[in-house]
Amino acid sequence: MNNNSFGIHSLQIIEFPLHETAGSFLVVYEGNNKVPFNIKRIFVVKSNEKNKRGFHAHKECSQLLVSLNGECLITCDDGKERKEFILNKTNEGILIPPTIWAEQDYSSNSTLLVLTDRMYDENDYIRDYNEFLNFRGNL
Amino acid sequence: MNNNSFGIHSLQIIEFPLHETAGSFLVVYEGNNKVPFNIKRIFVVKSNEKNKRGFHAHKECSQLLVSLNGECLITCDDGKERKEFILNKTNEGILIPPTIWAEQDYSSNSTLLVLTDRMYDENDYIRDYNEFLNFRGNL
Numbered sequence: 623m624n625n626n627s628f629g630i631h632s633l634q635i636i637e638f639p640l641h642e643t644a645g646s647f648l649v650v651y652e653g654n655n656k657v658p659f660n661i662k663r664i665f666v667v668k669s670n671e672k673n674k675r676g677f678h679a680h681k682e683c684s685q686l687l688v689s690l691n692g693e694c695l696i697t698c699d700d701g702k703e704r705k706e707f708i709l710n711k712t713n714e715g716i717l718i719p720p721t722i723w724a725e726q727d728y729s730s731n732s733t734l735l736v737l738t739d740r741m742y743d744e745n746d747y748i749r750d751y752n753e754f755l756n757f758r759g760n761l
Numbered sequence: 762m763n764n765n766s767f768g769i770h771s772l773q774i775i776e777f778p779l780h781e782t783a784g785s786f787l788v789v790y791e792g793n794n795k796v797p798f799n800i801k802r803i804f805v806v807k808s809n810e811k812n813k814r815g816f817h818a819h820k821e822c823s824q825l826l827v828s829l830n831g832e833c834l835i836t837c838d839d840g841k842e843r844k845e846f847i848l849n850k851t852n853e854g855i856l857i858p859p860t861i862w863a864e865q866d867y868s869s870n871s872t873l874l875v876l877t878d879r880m881y882d883e884n885d886y887i888r889d890y891n892e893f894l895n896f897r898g899n900l
Contacts, residue, residue, distance in 0.1 A: 645812035646867065653802030653880055661800055663792030664876070666829060668851055673784035690805060690872050691830055712807055728785065733829050733872065737803070741792055 628719040630700040633707070636686070640713040649713045651737065657686055658717070659739035666690075666735055669728035676726040679748045681757070683740040685724075688715035692732025699723035701758035709734070721761065723754050767858040769839040772846070775825070779852040788852045790876065796825055797856070798878035805829075805874055808867035815865040818887045820896070822879040824863075827854035831871025838862035840897035848873070860900065862893050 638656055641648045652661050667675065669692070687696060689709035696707045696716055701723070707716050718724050726734070740746065748754045777795055780787045791800050806814065808831070826835060828848035835846045835855055840862070846855050854874075857863050865873070879885065887893045 643814070645810045646806055646808035646814065648804055648806050650802065650804040652800065653804070661791065661803070663789065664800070664803065665787055665789040665792070666851060666874070667785055667787050668829070669785040671784040675782070675785065690807070712805060735805070735874070
């Protein structure tokens with residue numbers, strides 16, 4: 623599959639196994655073959671209040687997003703169609719492939735875990751929506 | 762440094778850079794040279810109520826623990842001395858090297874992120890404290 627194949631309908635929620643014990647549960651992300659790339663970068667976004675982030679696409683980078691607390695509405699856009707996903711379970715994530723525009727709408731007191739297959743590179747970001755449409759059109 | 766060197770006084774809290782934006786902040790763990798190993802496994806422990814976990818050592822595996830929500834009291838033991846660490850900041854973690862006995866005391870509504878340098882291997886666990894003392898004595 624090359625980047626040209628990444629349309630909005632190829633995106634889906636990935637379910638992770640949940641191991642319950644008394645009073646707590648454990649979810650394994652990397653290390654159980656559910657994440658289809660080697661992880662190069664891990665970060666967490668904590669939002670005290672409702673707010674929006676994202677509003678960019680990546681040229682090459684793939685990202686797996688998991689809501690660890692609260693809720694995050696993810697809007698994905700392939701330049702032709704938009705699709706929304708609600709993340710609010712620790713054992714569910716969404717894999718956002720490169721060339722997909724994404725927006726995140728965080729609830730208050732939310733925590734989002736992000737795993738990526740590339741190191742940070744500002745040149746990999748497309749932060750202007752018209753530039754994104756041009757980029758998709760030229761794929 | 763070989764495993765013989767891992768005493769209780771070599772353990773310390775690692776501080777991660779915190780990037781603040783309006784209403785939220787972002788902390789990068791892997792991808793900023795703060796984690797001294799390649800990550801093989803990532804898991805999250807969520808505790809709805811106060812509870813204790815851990816009570817084991819690893820023969821080879823290193824683990825980095827970060828509290829993403831709530832508080833976690835970490836007790837570490839090298840067979841001679843015990844030391845307690847409180848994790849309650851998203852931008853602080855503790856690196857637990859192999860051959861250290863560790864116990865975690867979770868507050869209610871807490872979330873702990875764990876990054877490890879090895880895949881799960883039950884043979885790497887020492888779950889009996891007397892066996893741990895024998896293991897340390899033979900290092």
